[in-house]
Amino acid sequence: MKISSKKFKSSIIGLIDITMDSVRLNISETLPKDRLKKIEELWVPVSLGKDIFTKGQISNNTINDLIKIINNYKELLTSYKVENYKTIAVSNLKEAGNFDTMIDRVSNETEIKIELIDPVVETELIIENIKKIISDKNTDILIIVLGVGATILILQSKGKIVFSETQNIGAARMVKTLDIPKKSMDLYYNYLSTKFLTSLNFLPENHKLIDKFVVVNEDILNCLKKTGIKKTADSFRFTKAGFQKYAKNIEKSNLLELQAKLNYQEENVKTIKISLSIIEKISVLIGAKNIIIPDINRTSSLISRISKLKETSYAGFTDITSENIIAGALEIGHKYKFDYAHSEQVRKLSEAIFEGMKDFYNFEPKAKIYLEVASLLHDIGYFVSSKGHHKHSANLIAASEILGLTAEDMVIIAQIARYHRKSVPKPEHSAYSVLPVSKRLIISSLASILRISDALDRSHTQLIDCLKVKILENECELQLKINNGHNDHIEILRDIIAGKSDLFESFFGLTLKLSRL
């Protein structure tokens, strides 16, 4: 008898991870059931972030360091005969004035290709890890990712991410505050902490009771580990008072001693002190009861992601559920005081049309979520002014962040919303025409649907209960079930749609018809 068994074949994968302050290498072995075994983990500090935020560009010395480190890492990878490895870098590096030259020199002298990773992917990874550590779904959790170049704030409510925002103040910039006279320092930290929370103030009241405050910062994590603080399996947990006591102790402790203990440069120790002060101030401001510093390792979670990826690019990297994205979009809508009922109705109608069209037209995978978010937020421009509100909507969307969507995604969504009324896309519209053809096609196709669904709820009264799409030769029939008592409404709708179907008809080559279900 022949026994057939699918034998697992392990492989060794490597990841060189370039962040603003360090270059790391992780070599891991793949195990069955998507598990990984760490074989090597290395790190060397580099002053990329410091260079960028103080000089605007990466110095030659730093580039040389980077090259040397990568070449060392390559040597180790070779010793394991690893062929399957990647080098990724944080996208903030683009802020360097000499980014292109840097990339060019590094790839020339190391023969590796550096791929930039979208900040959203990083944030997602963090959240994914935090979820493993804090499974509490009933409380509000504020997550602060205090990075070298930027800080990300994330609000998780009832298990969903409802708000996320990136601010361009990171530890590297904070170091500059060291020049401030000591007396004013406290005042400055107060200002900075408040500034971080400004956006949170616009959120609906019910989010103001934050129970857990999660702090993601490598330096603080390191500091905790090396100052002998007791850790639970996966995190350091403090009460508010406990954290304050710890921060005060570190604040007071001798710089040299701390340097020796942490094995850090003087400047980094100062950064830790600043970071701790800021976190302590914020914890007071938001009144969080518990402060949690999760023990997460960025590089190892990245490599575990990569091991599961089949494609070579990071396009399909995002793993945040559409449910979470919708929650984030709604939060923005509330912030700009949108008409929830109308927006939700438009989203439903758009979704129904999209579902009906998807066999006919080959939409890209993200199209549906683009359309849903654009439908929800198409009118938020009213917050600024009703005049040209579609353009305001586009601006507000492009300036917002939704976890799970990249900055590029937001630009596309903004453009879809922008074309929900008035002019159809035209070459002279610069914001539209700078985009590549593929993106422009997505925008036109989805804007054409949004124009219809918005028109179908022109009255903002949600009279349509159900919509079905029937595609015939050269014709697209939208079958509508209208609220009892408003049967004659279809005639009004036919009138409205006649002026709104131009883009749809020209894009899909189908004549649009309305009928009763």
Add this chain to the structure above:
Amino acid sequence: MKINFGNSKYFINPQYSWLEFNNRVLAEALEKDNPLLERIKFLSIVSSNLEEFFMVRVAGVKKHKEAGITEGGSPDLIKPDIELKSIRERVKKLIKNQYVLFYKKLNPILKKQGVEILLNYESLIRYKNFLTEVFEREIKPILTPISVGPTHPFPNLVTGRLYLAVGLSVREETDKKIEKSNLSFIEIPTNIQGRFIKIENHNKFVPIENIIKMFVDQIYNGYDIESAHIIKITRDADFTIDEADETSDLLHELETTIKQMHKRSITKFEYEKGIPPRILNTIIDKNNLKRNDIYQINGLLNFNDLMELYKKIDKPELKDSPLLPIFDSNFSGKNIFEDIKRKDFVLFHPYHSYEPVIELINQAADDAGTLAIKQLLYRTSSNSPIIKALIRAAEKGKYVTAVVELTARFDEKRNIEWTKKLQDAGAHVIYGIAGLKTHAKALMIIRKENNEIKKYMHLATGNYNEITAQIYTDLSFFTCDDSFGEDISSLFNLLTGFSLPTGFNNVSIAPIDLRNKILSMITRETDNAKNGGKARIIAKMNALYDKEIVEALYQASAAGVKIDLIARGICILRPGIKKVSENIKVKSIVGKFLEHARIYYFYNGGNEEYYLSSADLMTRNLDRRVELLFPVKNEQSRKFIQKILKLQLEDSLNSYILQPTGSYKPVLKKTKDNKNYFKQIYEGIKKNEKKNIKKTKNKFIIRKSAEE
């Protein structure tokens, strides 16, 4: 009243403590129960120890003095002047005891046993024909007299070598044009047949300098020989290399340093009794010698060379019967990787054979699955099978990394040689972290097995040197535990400059966290004792010389922790001081083998911890060297280490107890129930293995031709 545990009175001077240790070695030479040649060997060790003492320790104190520091450099705060004076008194006494022992006791006994060392001229006459031939054929051709004269400045004499200082007077008939000299030096060659030349295949030996003296007139034509006496200088060897940026520079710099060693300041000058004052004064003047550095020797110089007799005298009955190393039954004699995979285990050399360590590297070098071999090498033998295996592995395309400590004291020259060989074979040779000596001993083999990467490790307390492994007692620990794999990978990445430390699962590394780890474990015992619990520390090491650690131990003792220290050499801790060190006992074991293993045990509230380490509790080890401390978790191994400690603490035959005064007293030397740990541990292991011998074949095939 609060006690100041740092009080200088509570510390023993490290130099005195070291000299005490050498007295204990001498006591082994004095011990009538020891076989005669073993006694000779110990006598020789006393001298070579003393040589190192002057090259390093005395040199250090002198530097201290020259730097104008009047306060003491060690925690006892003795001023350098007084310290040097006291060292001299002690050394003179030690040397006197050595010479009395040799001339009055050992040499006469040797004679009775039929071994003759021809020490005076008269005794040589009988063998004149034989000696003439040896001189003419072998010695004379390589002698190079260095004469002092107007155009020949006073030579720079090389440290540790013997010179014949020859007083000359010019004969009337000598050509007037020839430059005249009244002083000349001949370096005594050691590369012919060594120091002691065997006469006519009998157990009869003559020191080579006596042959040269016999025929010295044949070297200086036209001169009359006024005198011929042996002299020797010892120079400061405690050099430090200026930190260099590039490793290749370090190699180069080290070569230069060695070449310049003969120019270092002199810490000791010895001369043979009877040297004319004219010659003595010239040497003193030219070398700017201080009276206190001069030692007159009434007899043979350089007793170090007596070790040669130990090897050359063909009388096995005068030696300890050789110990047949035991093959641990954990080794099947087949695939060593499978053996390690079965479980962690510990070997105790030289009772256990060192062969498995070499076998591990050999199998790794020849194994197709081996991806990489990484090793920390501090000292190794000149013809090391380990180096050969590494070269072979590199030639076979394995990724070989050797972190080599070039500045391992007194071994520098040898290290440079094999380092070059390794590099030529394609191995990656790294010189560790500039400014820190890499003293840790670790070997890691990375294998790709069927479907996974597996790391095999050997961590040890002793060097990778199969020769010294026969005389040093050291522990070897074998494991393939993944968490150790991560740690040791991190250690190598740190030392190769590839990474900063990432945090260690098990091990502690000096100078990162080893000191704190030890301190925290001592403090934990202190706290446990304060809380009324049982607390106990046993530490076995070569030397205890660190103020902070000693103070922590005092605090522990004061809190009631029971502490046993087994420190072979220097111990600056003063036991038995009321309220300070009442609970501390310090013993030193000196005997058949050189105690070299470092074991640290902590009771830890019943959750006992056993650690092994490359580090002594010395400031230099904790702060200026890369050292490794690791726990042993496997139960069988822990029991074995526990047994070693127990037997060492119970030993009476080889043990000396440190007294509050700083001197040492032997334990019950002459009772019936003497406990000899050296013997007991060997018997114990053998007994244990006998049970297992039936089950497994446990002898490795020793490779003879595979390597070369």
